[in-house]
Amino acid sequence: MEPRQLVLPMFVAEGATEPRPIASMPGVVQHSLDSLRKAAVDAVEAGVGGLMLFGVPLEKDATGSGLDDPDGILNVALRELAAEVGDATVLMADLCLDEFTDHGHCGVLTPNGAVDNDATLERYAAGALAQVRAGAHVLGPSGMMDGQIAYVRRALDAEDFTDTVLLAYAAKYASAFYGPFRDAVQSSLTGDRKSYQQDPRNGRESLREVALDIAEGADIVMVKPALGYLDVVRQVRDAVDVPVAAYQVSGEYAMVEAAAAAGVLERERVIDETLASIRRAGADIVLTYWAVEAARRLR
Numbered sequence: 001m002e003p004r005q006l007v008l009p010m011f012v013a014e015g016a017t018e019p020r021p022i023a024s025m026p027g028v029v030q031h032s033l034d035s036l037r038k039a040a041v042d043a044v045e046a047g048v049g050g051l052m053l054f055g056v057p058l059e060k061d062a063t064g065s066g067l068d069d070p071d072g073i074l075n076v077a078l079r080e081l082a083a084e085v086g087d088a089t090v091l092m093a094d095l096c097l098d099e100f101t102d103h104g105h106c107g108v109l110t111p112n113g114a115v116d117n118d119a120t121l122e123r124y125a126a127g128a129l130a131q132v133r134a135g136a137h138v139l140g141p142s143g144m145m146d147g148q149i150a151y152v153r154r155a156l157d158a159e160d161f162t163d164t165v166l167l168a169y170a171a172k173y174a175s176a177f178y179g180p181f182r183d184a185v186q187s188s189l190t191g192d193r194k195s196y197q198q199d200p201r202n203g204r205e206s207l208r209e210v211a212l213d214i215a216e217g218a219d220i221v222m223v224k225p226a227l228g229y230l231d232v233v234r235q236v237r238d239a240v241d242v243p244v245a246a247y248q249v250s251g252e253y254a255m256v257e258a259a260a261a262a263g264v265l266e267r268e269r270v271i272d273e274t275l276a277s278i279r280r281a282g283a284d285i286v287l288t289y290w291a292v293e294a295a296r297r298l299r
């Protein structure tokens with residue numbers, strides 16, 4: 001694996017004046033705009049291939065207005081990073097509503113509380129345009145709404161943003177391994193995402209989801225989580241001819257850090273072994289909270 005195959009997910013919190021630790025993810029922080037800029041420069045110097053940004057707004061509402069507000073924290077951060085490192089790295093933005101909604105779902109809701117797929121697509125389209133205008137090179141629609149890739153692609157094309165790369169969270173499982181992430185973005189979710197994310201017991205569905213996303217215009221397809229889903233990574237790699245990404249998620253990170261802190265595992269060897277496994281399964285790109293550390297060791 002080469003350092004540039006690694007992508008660093010980063011959190012930026014509106015109103016933060018200094019980085020705030022995330023209790024369940026030692027070593028990962030909610031950045032202030034200032035610390036985000038510095039960490040981005042460090043990551044680029046370490047040789048990582050890209051940065052995936054998540055925003056934590058001060059206020060959340062039913063429609064997740066922070067997503068497409070040009071002054072929303074994620075868009076502000078994208079503009080700042082575009083100016084700072086935009087020519088030196090690939091800037092990626094999480095295109096989802098859950099960080100911005102007061103109910104914590106990845107979409108807007110119908111009056112009876114279900115996720116409204118098609119109304120959500122319009123919100124993603126608005127968010128996509130805001131993120132691209134702010135300087136994102138790659139958008140990662142992560143909400144698992146049906147038709148989201150085609151809808152976002154059409155919205156971008158209509159405004160002549162024809163070079164934007166869509167990294168589709170194509171095979172995204174309803175996983176308990178996202179637990180620490182929900183602390184990281186202070187998610188207000190109660191309930192679960194089983195109506196739009198995949199059942200961990202279902203392997204073949206991933207191939208259908210991936211084929212649909214590619215037909216809709218995805219440039220890169222992603223499997224998530226990584227370690228428990230290496231069979232899916234391999235099947236997807238063998239089935240498609242676009243780059244395949246895998247997301248080593250918050251729970252995978254927290255699990256190893258906790259075991260290492262307890263003296264139960266050799267931290268660095270285990271980290272490198274997990275990354276080698278994901279690579280061996282066929283991932284061309286790996287999103288990991290260890291991206292900077294691993295990139296330094298790979299050089």
Ligand SMILES: NCc1[nH]cc(CCC(=O)O)c1CC(=O)O
Binds near residue numbers: 097178180182250
């Ligand atoms: N915006 C949705 C999103 N994008 C990335 C993650 C999880 C990432 C991780 O656990 O590291 C999630 C959370 C979810 O689907 O509940």
